[in-house]
Amino acid sequence: MQSAIYKDGEAARHPLQRVLASASRVAMRVAGVLAALLVLAETVILFAGVVARYVFDAPLVWSDELASTLFVWLAMFGAALALERGEHMAMTALVSRLPARWQTWCRTVAAMLVCVFVGLIIVPAIGHAQADMAITTSALEIPVGLRTAALPVGALLMLIASLAVLLRESSARQLLLAFAVLAAIGAALWIAREPLAAIGNYNLLVFFVLLLGIAIAAGIPIAFAFGVATVTYLNLAVGIDVSIVVNRMDEGMSQMILLAVPLFVLLGALLDLSGLARALIEFMAALIGHVRGGLQFVLLVVMFLVSGVSGSKVADMAAVAPALFPEMKERGCDPRGLVALLVGSAAMTETIPPSIVLITIGAVCGISITALFTGGLLPACVASLAVAAVVWFKTRSEPKSVFRRAPPREIARALVAALPALALPVLIRSAVVEGVATATEVATVGVAYTIVAGLALHAFRRHIQFRRLMPILIETASLSGAILFTIGMATAMSWALTQSGFSASLAAVMESMAGGRIGFLAISIVVFIVLGSVLEGIPAIVLFGPLLFPVARALGIGDVHYAIVVVLCMGVGLFAPPFGVGFYAACMIGKTSPDGVMRGVAPYLLALLLVIVVVAFVPWISSGFLPT
Structure with a gap:
């Protein structure tokens, strides 16, 4: 791609x-x-x-x-x-x-x-x-x-x-x-x-499977393929004017939480420009750079630390990738493998608080948000271990790193230089959790902090190239615009699917299916992976949560348990090619062709799918630490 x-x-x-x-x-x-x-x-x-x-x-x-x-x-x-x-x-x-x-x-x-x-x-x-x-x-x-x-x-x-x-x-x-x-x-x-x-919702297969699939396969940009499929469906199958697409597109791009996207893109670029990213990578490399796959584990840990603070998976990736990728590429990491790992690490972290999806599911379905935050941590840790296992397996046969094991004194010096960068994820998460700033505002706090810390570091190293600032700002706008326009088109497509009555039909089918609790969980996994791919998390929860959670309760499935399974599934769907918007956003952020990433991302998604099955059929993982 x-x-x-x-x-x-x-x-x-x-x-x-x-x-x-x-x-x-x-x-x-x-x-x-x-x-x-x-x-x-x-x-x-x-x-x-x-x-x-x-x-x-x-x-x-x-x-x-x-x-x-x-x-x-x-x-x-x-x-x-x-x-x-x-x-x-x-x-x-x-x-x-x-x-x-x-x-x-x-x-x-x-x-x-x-x-x-x-x-x-x-x-x-x-x-x-x-x-x-x-x-x-x-x-x-x-x-x-x-x-x-x-x-x-x-x-x-x-x-x-x-x-x-x-x-x-x-x-x-x-x-x-x-x-x-x-x-x-x-x-x-x-x-x-x-x-x-006349064929009812079966026409969705024509417009959103056949037509959309052909458009994507023919090389049409993803955002415009979404738009063409939606406009064609609404105009020919439903008879709704194109103006509704503009309205939904406006709504999708106007969510204040999405302001975090350009701000975190800028933050990531400033981390690179200021030298903080280099200091962080140098410390991590000194600490574990001599280990096979060491820098991949760094990316995994950092994604875990910053995940959820912005309320947007795209913003989370935008905060991490531009800061880490340049140095990792210089140290020999495959760009396609890095984006594949970025996809896997972003998909695994949907249940880490403070997650906007968890907050939404609690509000819509009447579940304790505190319980959801408590229940989401252990599944996220299990998913992180699964992704880490894939990283170890993929790198176990690689030649040993050319970097020597750093002596303690060198590690200590690198730590001192990296402290401002290491403090940034703590600052961001603390600002959100403690209510100092909203999820959107916290990115500006990070930008201000990075500017001050970067200028202080520049006083010693004289490394900042200020002429790069204008290209960075334009690149921030371009990358953000591509992501936001894609989200806007996906929102319009989601609205079209909602108005078709597809949601009510799906709920009725799931309620009447055979297999009881096990069958319901199995079909829920499949359905919410698909929904996560085409609807993303919050729209899917708002649409299907009130319909399916009563069915789960009737079958004896705990609210928190079912919620965590649902959120994990939608995380995998959001980053699963060929339709997952998050997958293409990760490729855009990593500036890598999705053609080369698809094969590399498969092991991570398969590992996460195994985690979903384990979490679904071992309820203790999501509810074992809840108060009785």
Whole structure:
């Protein structure tokens, strides 16, 4: 898999190509500068809110509103930059095996479909923004439409970028053939709309299995494949206007908790820029670098420590990978293996408190959140040991590390240098648990801490390259935009699946199935892995929790036990290819092609699946420490 359908190629040969190329270049430069400024603004606004609230006891009532308004602009500018820079992920495992001219044609189809999709949502996005102009925010008293105006602007930027690429890379023959194929598929679906509507929810297989699978296999960027499948389903099978997709996309990208994504991406980049990451890696390498797989174990431990503090698995990965990967690669670690381990370690940590998913499941299903936090720790430890066992097995036959065992004095010096970096996960978790900052605000605390510690370290080492700051800010916006746009499209797809009535039908089937408690747990494992792949954790819990937890209680399954099993399953589903959004987010963060990661991630997911089975059928693991 790669995301190289949008890269600079030869100079434009025709006037229209030159115009579009120039327009795209200028637009993206402006978008890049604005996106970089937005990253800075978000960080300053949220950190100012933390300081005002907890230091001066004078909350800035407007800070969240302003941050939310700017956030959508950041997400859309970032998504457009990612499209122009080739950072939207696309599955090319099959396409890359085709002859060169057919690979070019597939890229033409992908770019044309992107053009069609963003072209379809521009007018509804304008209408959505105009409707919001009549609504004002409570604190700033500015029109909400100033926030949602980012949607049509971002869509227009993506249209310009994709059209420029389409005309630059494709011949007239390829364009005509691509148009003919897409038109034929569209016509066939239009003719079949009444039979598709008549077969009820079986049409979900056509749109969300067959059509979506073909789109992904053809190399269409994942986010746009989600969008195309959703729009086609809603328009042809349900008869709902495209505007609802814009509305759901806006909702998916506007969650304040997602502000942690760009902030943690920035935090990870600053850890690298400041030298704190190097100090941390040097200490860990001095401590266990001579052991086979030592640095992989470092990644595993750090993911365990920081997991859950942001409320977003994507943000957790973004906080760790950019800080650790550069040094680990320099020390000979395979980038594909690192991303595979990142996927496995992120999937295993869903039950570590403070987990937003656990909080949600407690609120929706009437379960003690304290009990869920208590019950989630031991299963997370078991899952961590399982992933660690896979790391040991994969590295046991590798040549012994070229690094010598460091003497105690060298370890002590490395520890002193690494203390600021080692203190950061403790600071982040303490800030959330103690209520010093929200899960979103804590990233700004980490950024401020990293800047101060990095400047202090720079006074001794003179290592910071300040000219890298602007590229880091633009990269932060681009990577965040690609992730957030994917989440927005996944939210729209999730809504479509919800409205189909699929959830109620699934609950009825599970309640009536044979096998009693064991059968119910077995089918729950399968169902929630699938749901975790397509719906993610919180939407799936809100949708299915009230339906399935009463069934579990009736069968004698404890609430905490069932909740932990469900959350573990959704964690595996979220990171399981080919549909798991978390898997592609990890690949984007690790800047690695998913094609090479899929095989490497399989052992970790299989180990976690074994852990799920053990936890499901040994209730003591999740409930043994609960008060009786």
